[in-house]
Amino acid sequence: MMEFGNIVKNEWIKLIRxxxxxVVLLLGIVLVSIYAYAQHLQANHIKHDADPAVQKQEITDRIERLESRLNTDAGLxxxxxxxxxxxxxxxxxxxxxxxxxxxDLTVFDAAxxxxTIDDLNKQIQAMSPDKEVEIGELQLEVQLQQYTLDHHIPMVVNHDPPITAWSAIRDLLDIGSQLFIPLLxxxxxxxxxxxEQSGGTIKLLLTRPASRGKILFAKYITTVTASVSVIAIILAVLTGLLLLVFGPGGAHAPIAVDVKYHSVTEMIHGSMTHTVAADPSTLSIVTASHFSLNAILLTLVATVAMCTLGFxxxxxxxxxxxxxxxxxxTIIIGTIVVHIISGAKWMQYFITANFGLPSSWTGDLSQQFGFPVTLTSSIVILLVWTVVMYGAGHTIFKRRDILG
Known part of the structure; x- marks a missing residue:
């Protein structure tokens, strides 16, 4: 065990040297800092546009232009x-x-x-059963609204929610888990x-009394711990920056998870269209802060499979x-292929399709594919890929003629 620990220590020294x-850590911190700043600018832009005084001025300017045209354009x-x-x-x-x-949209109003819940239920009852897409969306909204009522959380239907630290974390993980984090x-x-093979130093390493398998496993452990550490630090910096910029507000906002979707064919705008409908019967609701922190942990779990692919x-x-x-x-092409032909059920077994574990948890991956996909199944698929890739790599490394 001490020998294995020394090999791991040696690998860490080489990695740092x-x-x-x-470099990867600094690159990640720079990118999430830019992202946090961009979110800050966007939030200020949204706040400015939502200001009643600004809206009144814009409308007044439009009225003046129309009145001027009405009074001066003789060709009307x-x-x-x-x-x-x-x-x-x-x-x-x-x-x-x-x-x-x-x-005041920040104040809870039970009445x-x-x-709102009663109106939504009336809309659902008035719809024909074949309107599965609309019914699923309304049922999902009813459950979210019921959660806000039970927990005294202010929420307004048909209003874009403001940007919060928690929503910004979720948005980054939705995108970042597909390309940004895997590439790091x-x-x-x-x-x-x-x-070490191209540099020739692998030959010197294999002169140690330790077996090839032990040396390879030490490298793998170093790779996994380094990758998880880097991503954890980057996401911690991201969370800290966003909380500094936006504060902890919105932490209790409801997030629907475990939503499952299925493919349906509906008449939309006069033509039969293939789309997906939500099945809210299995969903759970968690707070935004709970979701964000658990989404970070799920991303770190997926990081193991990501670095195993690179290894x-x-x-x-x-x-x-x-x-x-x-x-x-492999990551870029795999991500593109998954998005292009996501309707095929066998696509769920692609490793890149399951990197976004938070998306599997919310049901976004199920919505993309058009059939039920669970968080458990995504974790199992990543685990199988991890074991298979390491096992195949271990076999190749042991049989390869490296010293010759």
């Missing part, structure tokens, strides 16, 4: 003038609405929430073996540059 660990027909007059009347009504006291893992893992390419190809390129191409 190559500066790849620090009677129908044109009537149309412009109607538009001016409608805009003036919008100004009157903005002049009315605006409701309004209950009325590949940069760390894809030359752990091939780098396997490092064993498979002797050249460090080529192994890195192969791993990057």
């Amino acid at each position: 190559r500066r790849r660990f620090l 027909t009677a129908a044109d003038k009537a149309n412009i007059a109607d538009r001016i009347k409608s805009l003036n009504q919008s100004v009157d609405q903005l002049n009315q006291p605006q409701p 309004t929430t209950q009325k 893992c590949v940069l760390l893992a894809a030359d752990m073996v091939s780098g 396997f390419c490092s064993i498979l190809v002797r050249s460090a540059a080529v192994s890195t390129g192969v791993a990057i191409a």
Whole structure:
């Protein structure tokens, strides 16, 4: 055991000396910092556009332009003038609405929430059973609204929720788990073996009394711990920056998880269309903060499979540059293929399709594929891929003629 620990320590020293660990860590921190700043700018832009004073000024400017055209354009027909007059009347009504006291959307209103739930249930009852898509969406909304009513959380239907630290974390993990995080893992893992093979130092390493299997496993453990550590630090920095920018507000907002979707054919805009409908009967609801923290943990779990893919390419190809390129191409092409032909059930078994474990948890992956996909199945698929790739790499490494 002490010998194995010394090999792992030696691998960490080599990893730090190559500066790849620090470079990838710095790159990730820079990227999430840019993301946090972009979210801050977007939030300010949304806040500015939602300001009643700004909206009134914009509407007033449009009214003035229409009135000017109405008074100066001699080529207008009677129908044109009537149309412009109607538009001016409608805009003036919008100004009157903005002049009315605006409701405080941050205050819980049980009566309004209950009325919203009743209205949604009436809409569901009035729909024909073949409207599965609309019914599923409304049923999902009813459960979210019921959660806000039971837990006294303010929530308004048909309003875009404000950007919070928790929503920004979720958005990054939705996108980042497909490309950003896997590519960072590949940069760390894809030359752990091939780098020493192309440099010739692997021969010196194999002169140790330790077996090839033990040496390879030490490299693998170093790769996994380094990748998980880097991603954990990056996501911790992201969370800290977003909480600093936005504060902890919105932590109790409801998030639906375990939603399952199935494929349906409905008449949409006059034509039969293949789409997906939600089945809210199996869903659970968690708070935004609970979801974000658990989504980070799930992403770290997926990181093990991500770095295993890079490590396997490092064993498979002797050249460090080529192994890195192969791993990057596998992730990019795999992600593209999954999105292009996501309706095929066998696509759920692709390793890249399951990197986004938070998406599997919410049901977004099920919605993309058009059939039920569970978090448990995604974790099992990643586990199988991890075991198979390491097992295949272990066999190749033990049988390869490296010293010759």
